[in-house]
Amino acid sequence: xxxxxxxxxxxxxxxxxxxxxxxxxxxxxxxxxxxxxxxxxxxxxxxxxxxxxxxxxxxxxxxxxxxxxxxxxxxxxxxxxxxxxxxxxxxxxxxxxxxxxxxxxxxxxxxxxxxxxxxxxxxxxxxxxxxxxxxxxxxxxxxxxxxxxxxxxxxxxxxxxxxxxxxxxxxxxxxxxxxxxxxxxxxxxxxxxxxxxxxxxxxxxxxxxxxxxxxxxxxxxxxxxxxxxxxxxxxxxxxxxxxxxxxxxxxxxxxxxxxxxxxxxxxxxxxxxxxxxxxxxxxxxxxxxxxxxxxxxxxxxxxxxxxxxxxxxxxxxxxxxxxxxxxxxxxxxxxxxxxxxxxxxxxxxxxxxxxxxxxxxxxxxxxxxxxxxxxxxxxxxxxxxxxxxxxxxxxxxxxxxxxxxxxxxxxxxxxxxxxxxxxxxxxxxxxxxxxxxxxxxxxxxxxxxxxxxxxxxxxxxxxxxxxxxxxxxxxxxxxxxxxxxxxxxxxxxxxxxxxxxxxxxxxxxxxxxxxxxxxxxxxxxxxxxxxxxxxxxxx
Amino acid sequence: xxxxxxxxxxxxxxxxxxxxxxxxxxxxxxxxxxxxxxxxxxxxxxxxxxxxxxxxxxxxxxxxxxxxxxxxxxxxxxxxxxxxxxxxxxxxxxxxxxxxxxxxxxxxxxxxxxxxxxxxxxxxxxxxxxxxxxxxxxxxxxxxxxxxxxxxxxxxxxxxxxxxxxxxxxxxxxxxxxxxxxxxxxxxxxxxxxxxxxxxxxxxxxxxxxxxxxxxxxxxxxxxxxxxxxxxxxxxxxxxxxxxxxxxxxxxxxxxxxxxxxxxxxxxxxxxxxxxxxxxxxxxxxxxxxxxxxxxxxxxxxxxxxxxxxxxxxx
Numbered sequence: 001x002x003x004x005x006x007x008x009x010x011x012x013x014x015x016x017x018x019x020x021x022x023x024x025x026x027x028x029x030x031x032x033x034x035x036x037x038x039x040x041x042x043x044x045x046x047x048x049x050x051x052x053x054x055x056x057x058x059x060x061x062x063x064x065x066x067x068x069x070x071x072x073x074x075x076x077x078x079x080x081x082x083x084x085x086x087x088x089x090x091x092x093x094x095x096x097x098x099x100x101x102x103x104x105x106x107x108x109x110x111x112x113x114x115x116x117x118x119x120x121x122x123x124x125x126x127x128x129x130x131x132x133x134x135x136x137x138x139x140x141x142x143x144x145x146x147x148x149x150x151x152x153x154x155x156x157x158x159x160x161x162x163x164x165x166x167x168x169x170x171x172x173x174x175x176x177x178x179x180x181x182x183x184x185x186x187x188x189x190x191x192x193x194x195x196x197x198x199x200x201x202x203x204x205x206x207x208x209x210x211x212x213x214x215x216x217x218x219x220x221x222x223x224x225x226x227x228x229x230x231x232x233x234x235x236x237x238x239x240x241x242x243x244x245x246x247x248x249x250x251x252x253x254x255x256x257x258x259x260x261x262x263x264x265x266x267x268x269x270x271x272x273x274x275x276x277x278x279x280x281x282x283x284x285x286x287x288x289x290x291x292x293x294x295x296x297x298x299x300x301x302x303x304x305x306x307x308x309x310x311x312x313x314x315x316x317x318x319x320x321x322x323x324x325x326x327x328x329x330x331x332x333x334x335x336x337x338x339x340x341x342x343x344x345x346x347x348x349x350x351x352x353x354x355x356x357x358x359x360x361x362x363x364x365x366x367x368x369x370x371x372x373x374x375x376x377x378x379x380x381x382x383x384x385x386x387x388x389x390x391x392x393x394x395x396x397x398x399x400x401x402x403x404x405x406x407x408x409x410x411x412x413x414x415x416x417x418x419x420x421x422x423x424x425x426x427x428x429x430x431x432x433x434x435x436x437x438x439x440x441x442x443x444x445x446x447x448x449x450x451x452x453x454x455x456x457x458x459x460x461x462x463x464x465x466x467x468x469x470x471x472x473x474x475x476x477x478x479x480x481x482x483x484x485x486x487x488x489x490x491x492x493x494x495x496x497x498x499x500x501x502x503x504x505x506x507x508x509x510x511x512x513x514x515x516x517x518x519x520x521x522x523x524x525x526x527x528x529x530x531x532x533x534x535x536x537x538x539x
Numbered sequence: 540x541x542x543x544x545x546x547x548x549x550x551x552x553x554x555x556x557x558x559x560x561x562x563x564x565x566x567x568x569x570x571x572x573x574x575x576x577x578x579x580x581x582x583x584x585x586x587x588x589x590x591x592x593x594x595x596x597x598x599x600x601x602x603x604x605x606x607x608x609x610x611x612x613x614x615x616x617x618x619x620x621x622x623x624x625x626x627x628x629x630x631x632x633x634x635x636x637x638x639x640x641x642x643x644x645x646x647x648x649x650x651x652x653x654x655x656x657x658x659x660x661x662x663x664x665x666x667x668x669x670x671x672x673x674x675x676x677x678x679x680x681x682x683x684x685x686x687x688x689x690x691x692x693x694x695x696x697x698x699x700x701x702x703x704x705x706x707x708x709x710x711x712x713x714x715x716x717x718x719x720x721x722x723x724x725x726x727x728x729x730x731x732x733x734x735x736x737x738x739x740x741x742x743x744x745x746x747x748x749x750x751x752x753x754x755x756x757x758x759x760x761x762x763x764x765x766x767x768x769x770x771x772x773x774x775x776x777x778x779x780x781x782x783x784x785x786x787x788x789x790x791x792x793x794x795x796x797x798x799x800x801x802x803x804x805x806x807x808x809x810x811x812x813x814x815x816x817x818x819x820x821x822x823x824x825x826x827x828x829x830x831x832x833x834x835x836x837x838x839x840x841x842x843x844x845x846x847x848x849x850x851x852x853x854x
Contacts, residue, residue: 056759091761103752108774108849118760152850168760 004031004072005208006055006176011069013050016062024050027068028234030227034175037202037209039223039240041216041255043447044418047232048212052178054079055210056096057086073176092122095169099181101161105153111137111164112149118171136167140197158310159190166197173205180212187309187474192518192534195222214447216259217520220244220527228252240524258449259522261477265500268302268484274333275300275468276321276436281330283316290316292492294330300435301466305483305500307473307515312489314472318440321470322356323347334436352382355429359441361421365413371399371424372409378431385432398427402457419450426457430465438470443478455482476519480504488512554853558842562835569831573824574617578610589818626825631814636821640807640829646716647799647806648833651791653722654729659784662734666741667768667776670749681738688735697728697801714803725802729795733787740783744776751775777848785841789834 009029015022025047032038042048053059055071055078070077073093078086098104106114112133119129137145140163142156153161162182169177179198183191199222202209211222219226219240226243228236228251235249247253274297283291290313298304306314319325321332323339332339334350342350358364365374375398376391386394396406402423413421422442429437439458443451459482461467473479479486479500486503488496488511496509507513517534521527584597584606592600601607605616620626626636669678687696704724705713712721748754749772757771796808803809807826814822846853 058755058758087761087763089761090759096756096759098752098756100752104756106753106757106771106775107851117757117762121760121762121766154851165756168756 006032007072012067039219039226042229046229094176095174096178097165140167178210189518216522220524258452263481277333303469305471305479308489313492352432355434357442402427627821636825640825643807643810662737666738669742670745685735688732748772748776
């Protein structure tokens with residue numbers, strides 16, 4: 001049967017590691033036709049990237065081993081092909097783009113050279129390759145393509161780099177493009193542009209697209225059919241609509257239920273005495289103005305979400321509020337006293353009230369400390385909080401509070417999953433009994449189902465302990481579920497500030513509307529309507 | 540295939556200028572140190588003149604060289620002389636000290652340049668192949684040489700080499716200069732240690748580069764193994780390699796004292812030792828400054844190489 005462009009049959013891949021054999025994918029089968037887009041949906045550890053790596057022959061063997069199955073491209077098995085023929089497939093018939101275009105482009109060669117190489121490797125002569133490179137760069141919408149050919153990857157923005165990757169991948173008009181989380185590292189508006197570009201190019205060339213993603217919104221936007229994977233097993237497959245509207249497998253149901261942005265929005269209480277009052281904070285780095293006068297109030301027990309795209313200044317604001325960086329101007333009154341003029345001794349006391357949870361719990365937890373040491377370290381630094389005799393008891397309490405157990409006390413961070421690590425980081429922040437926690441993209445790196453649990457945990461703490469949150473995020477659906485107030489930032493300015501309902505339902509600024517419109521809805525029907533509206537606006 | 544380096548927008552020029560100024564400042568610092576070392580560690584007349592010199596001779600010497608003037612005046616005069624290339628006379632050879640040093644330095648320079656070129660070429664190829672197939676033939680070969688280089692003193696290797704190749708086999712001359720064959724043993728002995736060090740740096744850096752995301756992209760493009768190793772990975776892996784290459788070259792420029800002495804090779808290392816033993820201080824000072832200048836120039840070349848290899852440093 002050579003009906004399908006790509007057919008993966010009964011594929012199993014295992015990795016031989018120090019701790020034993022890990023079966024990354026087990027007996028999976030799927031197929032893909034010309035002009036079609038298939039999404040492989042899964043969370044971390046689901047094996048969703050492994051089958052595509054097998055298609056591209058990118059699995060290192062050893063430690064990897066393909067233990068069963070075949071990968072048929074137009075009926076020919078790629079796995080049994082002689083090496084030199086196999087190499088001819090990559091780039092010419094099947095091409096691939098990746099999640100992080102900065103690290104996937106060679107930093108020391110110009111993008112023009114890298115695109116030309118894709119062509120010359122497969123026999124195109126130099127002059128033809130040069131003119132093609134220019135045409136491709138123009139086609140993917142890089143400004144000033146003539147000069148951009150001579151630029152290096154670091155001179156482009158994230159979205160532009162992904163466009164360069166796309167230009168390079170499509171140089172030889174492959175039959176199949178594999179896109180592994182192609183928009184995960186990009187801002188929402190840029191994500192929408194890149195996905196639109198992929199669709200356009202697919203219409204032009206009639207290629208098939210295999211997109212690997214964790215994001216139901218991306219699936220709804222771009223895919224025709226979807227394959228859902230869990231722990232190396234294919235659990236469900238069907239058209240995007242079927243799977244979303246009528247999921248069969250419990251895991252798929254769980255994934256869909258966990259998608260953020262569907263819950264009841266918070267209705268914040270009337271505002272009274274602010275616990276934190278920020279006025280006209282400015283910061284410049286050389287000639288770059290990172291913050292151009294930020295002002296807002298935060299009530300006790302309230303969540304202020306700060307949203308904005310990269311470069312908007314949201315992380316700089318967090319660093320300045322924590323005095324990890326000094327502002328050029330402005331004030332931040334914490335219970336009536338200015339954070340920015342406090343002496344180191346006063347600041348030391350204040351650290352108890354103000355805590356931070358970072359994006360990447362793997363990096364923010366010292367790998368050589370046990371959970372007990374990580375959490376109790378707060379009391380070593382601030383010994384007046386708790387007598388040493390009570391430390392174990394309190395650590396156990398905190399662990400229970402964040403959904404772990406006392407038995408986890410003696411373990412090290414690497415023994416936990418990403419979501420569990422973030423819970424440990426939250427327990428550590430809670431140890432000081434803070435009144436404000438600043439979360440900088442605290443759930444961005446987590447899987448959707450875990451994300452929902454962590455958000456629920458934070459919201460519980462907010463209600464029970466009256467902790468205020470400054471919640472920095474780029475993911476609008478998460479913000480919608482968790483925030484009381486939303487502050488939208490763009491290029492160092494606050495463009496909109498209001499209650500979550502006002503901002504999401506009646507945005508007043510064009511930029512906010514653009515942000516909201518660019519967000520992807522997991523429901524394919526909603527997403528189709530949004531896309532139609534977008535196209536109408538554009539025309 | 541490999542594109543020419545890009546000297547865009549004068550970025551390069553500015554980079555070179557700032558590095559050159561920084562090097563110049565260090566050179567001036569060294570000049571100050573050398574001068575005061577020879578003036579502050581005792582009576583220069585006693586240092587410069589032979590031990591058996593009489594009190595009158597010393598007084599005459601002081602008068603002649605203006606050693607009774609204030610230090611600052613002396614330094615200005617000395618710095619002025621140095622800048623015009625006047626390091627005084629060699630007290631033993633009755634010739635300008637600079638001439639004596641430059642004559643020897645040319646020998647050392649050749650020795651260093653030839654050795655380091657061979658070392659760099661061999662280490663890059665062997666190290667890259669070792670990284671491509673860890674545990675393979677090239678990996679084991681480089682480990683053995685590294686182990687020898689790190690653990691066996693070079694005077695011992697030199698002596699054994701002379702015994703084997705010159706005395707027993709009579710293939711090569713034992714010492715001295717005169718023919719190309721005279722260069723073989725000194726270069727071979729000097730080769731081992733820097734090769735052993737650099738090949739490991741290349742291997743480590745290449746293992747990192749070969750497992751990088753951009754190499755994955757190149758494989759996805761269908762690029763062959765050769766260009767993946769030597770075009771995609773190698774240029775990225777070169778930065779740490781160049782640093783160590785510079786260190787090792789500097790130690791050869793200083794004069795490979797032991798090897799030069801064993802092989803009777805008239806380089807600057809041997810000259811320095813001889814001059815110290817003969818209390819020929821003008822030659823010693825000239826040799827220090829000349830080698831320092833050479834090392835500063837080489838560091839400048841290394842900085843240039845960084846910038847040529849990595850566009851991110853240029854900007």
